[in-house]
Amino acid sequence: MNDQKLVSVVIPVYNREKYLAQAIQSVLNQKGNISRNIIIIDDGSTDKSAEIAKSFGDCITYIYQKQSGISAARNAGVMASQGELIAFLDSDDLWMENKLLLQAQALDSDPSLDVIFGHIQQFISPELPDEAKAKLVCDATITQGYHASTMLIKKQSFLKVGFFDLGLRAGEFIDWYNRAKNLGLKSCMLQDLLAMRRLHDTNYGILERKVYSDYFKMLKKAMERKK
Numbered sequence: 001m002n003d004q005k006l007v008s009v010v011i012p013v014y015n016r017e018k019y020l021a022q023a024i025q026s027v028l029n030q031k032g033n034i035s036r037n038i039i040i041i042d043d044g045s046t047d048k049s050a051e052i053a054k055s056f057g058d059c060i061t062y063i064y065q066k067q068s069g070i071s072a073a074r075n076a077g078v079m080a081s082q083g084e085l086i087a088f089l090d091s092d093d094l095w096m097e098n099k100l101l102l103q104a105q106a107l108d109s110d111p112s113l114d115v116i117f118g119h120i121q122q123f124i125s126p127e128l129p130d131e132a133k134a135k136l137v138c139d140a141t142i143t144q145g146y147h148a149s150t151m152l153i154k155k156q157s158f159l160k161v162g163f164f165d166l167g168l169r170a171g172e173f174i175d176w177y178n179r180a181k182n183l184g185l186k187s188c189m190l191q192d193l194l195a196m197r198r199l200h201d202t203n204y205g206i207l208e209r210k211v212y213s214d215y216f217k218m219l220k221k222a223m224e225r226k227k
Contacts, residue, residue, distance in 0.1 A: 005084040007036040007100060007152070010077030012070050013091035017048040019125070019198060024056055026094040032101035037061060039080050041073040049091075071164035071172045074148070078158060086155050088148040092125075092198045095149070099194040103152040106188060114157035114185040118194030120145030125200040132201045142193055148173045149195040157185055 009027050013020055020040075027038055038060040040053040044067030053062045065076055078086060085107075089095060103116045121142045124133050161180045164172045180187075 004033075004035050006082060007034060007085045007087055008077070008081030008083035008155070009036055009038045009087045009089060010041065010074055010081065011038065011089050011091050012041045012043055012073030012077065013045060013049050013053070014043040014067065014070075014073075015045045015047045015049060015202075016091040017045075017052055018127075019092040019200075020049055020052050021055075023089055023091050023093060024053070024060065026097075027089060028056075028059065029097050030095065030100045031097050032104065034100045034104055035083075036100065037082060039063065039077045041065060041077045041080075043067050043069065043073040069166065069169055071166050071168060074172075075163040075166070078155070078163065081155060084155055085152055086158055087152045089195075090149050090197075092200065093149045094196040094198065096192075096194050096196070098192070099150075100152065102190055102192050102194065106190060107152075110188070112186055113188055115151060115153040115180065115187040116190065117145055117147075117187065118150045118190040118192050119143060120147055120150050120195045120197055121193055122197045122199055125198050128200060135201070136199045138199050144189050145195060146174075146177055146189075147195070147197070149197065161185065 011023060024038060027036065040060050040062045042050055042053065042062065042064045044065065050064065053060060061080065063076060063080060065073065074088060087100065099118065102118065106116050107113055119142050122138050122140055124136050124138045161176060161183055165175050168175055
């Protein structure tokens with residue numbers, strides 16, 4: 001970025017001791033001279049997630065909160081952010097090394113952009129035993145990533161849309177993005193692969209299948225806003 005805007009990277013975590021270090025490292029490995037600060041929001045973890053986060057020292061800001069859900073954790077990260085730009089990364093996902101660089105270049109080319117996305121690809125976590133891998137359905141097609149882990153957004157634009165809905169345990173990003181589209185935020189979708197979404201035997205959607213009812217709540221709200 002020509003004027004070196006600070007990017008605040010928000011990583012919500014709940015019991016992700018196996019994957020958190022890799023997620024953080026993928027942010028530290030970003031190419032280009034891009035100023036960034038990493039904010040870890042620990043949503044009540046009971047494993048070694050806190051210890052792992054703190055092991056990175058001063059390069060991260062660690063904040064603990066009583067377990068309140070991913071929406072509350074992301075919102076807390078935004079509230080703690082100091083950057084003019086905000087990015088999100090789920091604690092079991094990974095960024096490609098050129099993620100922020102490509103998005104910074106896109107913003108330099110068109111400063112009127114509010115939000116920039118890129119492509120995403122799923123992968124099965126390699127350490128899983130074969131039995132666990134067999135239970136996971138993984139479409140490894142590289143697809144457009146309208147997903148929190150691919151997004152870079154101006155903080156003022158995020159606040160214009162508003163925070164993630166605390167009443168949704170799933171589909172919270174889809175709900176947020178629908179609100180962003182309804183407000184007419186200017187976005188672009190880069191053709192580059194920017195993030196990898198990890199599938200494993202403790203994915204939130206697998207552990208909490210009841211949360212899928214929240215998708216119907218989100219879709220109902222989206223339809224009501226269009227009326």
